[in-house]
Amino acid sequence: METKIHTLVALVRDKPGVLNRIASLFRRRGFNIDSIAVGPSVETGLSRVTVGVSGSDAEVEQVRKQWEKVIDVVKVSDITSEPMVTRELALIKVKASRVERSEIIQIVDIFRANIIDVAHDSLTIEVTGDGNKLSSLYILLKDFGIKEIARTGRIAMTRGAGKPL
Amino acid sequence: MKISGAHIVCESFLKENVDVVFGYPGGAVLPFYDTLYQYDKIRHILVRHEQGAAHAADAYARVTGKVGVCIATSGPGATNLVTGIANAYLDSSPMVAITGQVARPFIGKDAFQEVDITGITLPITKHNYLVMKASDLPEIIKESFYLARTGRPGPVHIDIPRDVFTELAEFNYPDKVTFPGYKVKPQGHPTQIKKAAALINAAQQPVILAGRGVLVSNATGELKELVEKAQIPVITTLLGISCFPESHALSFGMIGMHGTAYANMAVDAADVVIAIGMRFDDRATGRISGFAPRAKIVHIDVDAAEIGKNVRVNVPIVGDVKHVLKSLNPLINESSRFAWITQLECWREEHPSTDIRECDGILPQYVINKIHEVTGGNATIVTGVGQNQMWSARYFWYNKPNSFISSGGLGTMGFELPAALGAKIGRPEENVWCVAGDGGFQMTIQELATIVQEKAAVKIAIINNGFLGMVRQWQELFYEKRYAATPLWSPDFVKIAEAYGIPGLRVTDKLQVLPAIQQAMEYDGPFLIDFVVEPEENIYPMVPPGASLAEIMEEPRETVHMGKNSSKHISNL
Incomplete structure (x- = not known):
């Protein structure tokens, strides 16, 4: 069976321990979370959780159903096969001597990223995009020496006027 | 008028028609026991170990169809319940387990007899709660009983700190619960039910695998109607035992590791398996890749996550067994299936799994x-x-x-x-x-x-x-x-x-x-x-671990008919 990364989007009740319930379920059933992002949803009292999980279609469907059984979880959708946009954000602190600085700025421009902090020997870059874009930028910046990186989980939304979650 | 949290729990019990609770007192639940003492209508049964309280409540629930209630104090009292809660979870037994907890200011401080019991019971309960306000109790208890008995039943655990038992709050028991994410869909999809009926009507060699879901949903009558109308042999899982009368001519015993030989042979030979309220446990199926290799499978279960979990399913029906069978039965053609039933009867004669060999000692x-x-x-x-x-x-x-x-x-x-x-x-x-x-x-x-x-x-x-x-x-x-x-x-x-x-x-x-x-x-x-x-x-017989149901080991010794055993079915034909 073909294994790929699926994108599951869930609405969950804003209750204490709800993330623990989700994490516990994934661990207990032996499913690996590739990435996770949590934030508010349109509805008050509900949070939106985006999880990347790798597995075959059948395995991920089992994840989805088990996840939906958690009482504080309202709905879980696998949107992998739908047209969608996904975004991640990364903050990258890269070593930058005076000589290298302009070269880095050029790369940052190409990637339409932003420089959000400048120090005498480093630059902090903020970049958003899909996972590939972030990884490509990372590879280019690696030559300069990366001091620190922080990266969010992936968030996703289906395109167009499709039914909202 | 405001009453204490302990009173709220007892009053809620009365609202839920709880008349028996199994428990064991201790420091953190002392205020609750002091209040329970005033409630004559609630019989408290003092066990000798909290595990016993959970098992007793579990069995009480299974025989009465009511929600079983067990109570323990914080720390060791609560951890002693764990095996019993897990037991109820795996067998879908409706239970509400109440534990005392250290007072709120002590939570997280490793206080005396403090343990993170909701953390421990999280994966072995349908849902659990740590109550942080006495005013939340009525809603939480209402929800707990509702969750425990509806859909696929299971244990719900409520952890109540000592000072929540003594805190005063208004008692308004809610009439209904609102869960945005908990939907019980009892009906079953009509299209799927039609597909199942077509498959069953066309089947030459169907078997029914009946599990505990038939008992939980109180669907023994509907099952019998289906069986007799369509003349389909019934095989039960271990926990399905007693969902169909074993004296019935179409009862063919139990599937699985220690099931009857003829039941396992029938599943192996079947062209359609109708699995009703069961979950294809590994002890029931044997090696999955060798399970019912010739069969198309209809799976009726109230828990959507059970469908396709272990076994490929051709016609899934998510719904309550009773509701689904009520819709399914009218679509089923009357049939005799004479050849198939005769075949099973032959297997039963040739492999009489219920005979007892002759022995001087006590078997x-x-x-x-x-x-x-x-x-x-x-x-x-x-x-x-x-x-x-x-x-x-x-x-x-x-x-x-x-x-x-x-x-x-x-x-x-x-x-x-x-x-x-x-x-x-x-x-x-x-x-x-x-x-x-x-x-x-x-x-x-x-x-x-x-x-x-x-x-x-x-x-x-x-x-x-x-x-x-x-x-x-x-x-x-x-x-x-x-x-x-x-x-x-x-x-x-x-x-x-x-x-x-x-x-x-x-x-x-x-x-x-x-x-x-x-x-x-x-x-x-x-x-x-x-x-x-x-x-x-x-x-015996025994399906060795890792083997398929067809690879059953039968008793190696000579067996002797004891009269009664083999006449079990014949006398009821």
Whole structure:
């Protein structure tokens, strides 16, 4: 069976321990979370959780159903096969001597990223995009020496006027 | 008017028609017990170990169909409940477990008898709560009982800090619950039901696999209607036992590792398997890749996540068994399926899994068989786990729903005695027999005291073979008879019983089996019989671990017909 990364989007009740319930379920059933992002949803009292999980279609469907059984979880959708946009954000602190600085700025421009902090020997870059874009930028910046990186989980939304979650 | 959290719990119990609770007091639940003391309508049964409270509540729930309630204090009291909660979770038994917790200011401080019990019960409950305000209690208790009994039933755990019991709040019991994410869809999709009907009507060699879901959904009548209309042989899972009368001509015993040979052969040969309220446990299916290789599978279950979890399914129907069968039955054609049923009957004649070989000593099967004979089958049998469980499943014929009470999913040794207590409390008019192994009996032996204190007339049959029998059987068959840690010394059980004030008999002579059971039945109160049985008797047939149902091992010895066993079905044709 073909294994790929699926994108599951869930609405969950804003209750204490709800993330623990989700994490516990994934661990207990032996499913690996590739990435996770949590934030508010349109509805008050509900949070939106985006999880990347790798597995075959059948395995991920089992994840989805088990996840939906958690009482504080309202709905879980696998949107992998739908047209969608996904975004991640990364903050990258890269070593930058005076000589290298302009070269880095050029790369940052190409990637339409932003420089959000400048120090005498480093630059902090903020970049958003899909996972590939972030990884490509990372590879280019690696030559300069990366001091620190922080990266969010992936968030996703289906395109167009499709039914909202 | 404001009342205390403890009062709110008791008042909520009354709203939920709780009349029996099983529990054990302690520091953190003391304010609750002080309040419970004033409620005459709620009978509290003091167990001797919290595990017993959970098992008793579980069995009480299974025989009554009500939600079982157990109570323990914080820390060790709460952790002692854990096995019983897990047991109820795996067997979908409706239960509300209440634990005391240290007072709110002490939570997270490693206070005396503090443990993160909601963290511990999270993966073994349908849902759990830590109550941080007395005013939240009515809604939480309402939700807990609702969750425990609806959809796929299961245990719900409520952890209540000591100072929440004493905090004052208004008591307004909600009329209904609102769960945005919890939907019970009982009906089943009409299109799927039509597809299932078409598949069943076209089937030449169908079998029904009936599980505990039939009992939970109270659908034994609907199942019988389907079976008789379509003439489909019924095979049950271990926990499905008693969902279809075993005296019925179309009852073909149990599937699985220690199921009947003909049941397993039928599943192997079937062209359509109709799985009803069961979850394809590995002990039932054998090796999955070899399970029902010729069959298309219809799976009816209220839990959507069970569909396709273990076995590929051709027609899934998510819904309550009773509702689904009510819609399905009218679409089913009457049929005789004469050739197929004759085939199964032949297999049953050729592989009579219920026969007992001739033996001078006492065979465990013989004991169970005699309990059936003396009670006329009119008893609730509560078993331990292991060989005693399988012999009980196979050598007693169950006709009344929920008359076989056993720990299926978790396989909890020690379940038998407290569960028999719970069953007897739930069915005081009924004969309740606890069939225990000499190993499992000693795991919860202290509940003898509870049985005496509560005047629960449980009859106890110990199948005493001096071994942890099922493990020994595996050692004999798969570990070249290296009996590591299975020979088991036991005390004189009759003297133990006597110390508890329970009369008992030790039976070593085959001729004494029947009179001993009769004496137990005639005695008005609990009674214990220690049956000293053949030490190395095995339970057959057996599907070896990792094998498919078709690769069943049958008893290697000569079997002799005992009359009654083979006439079980014939007399009811």
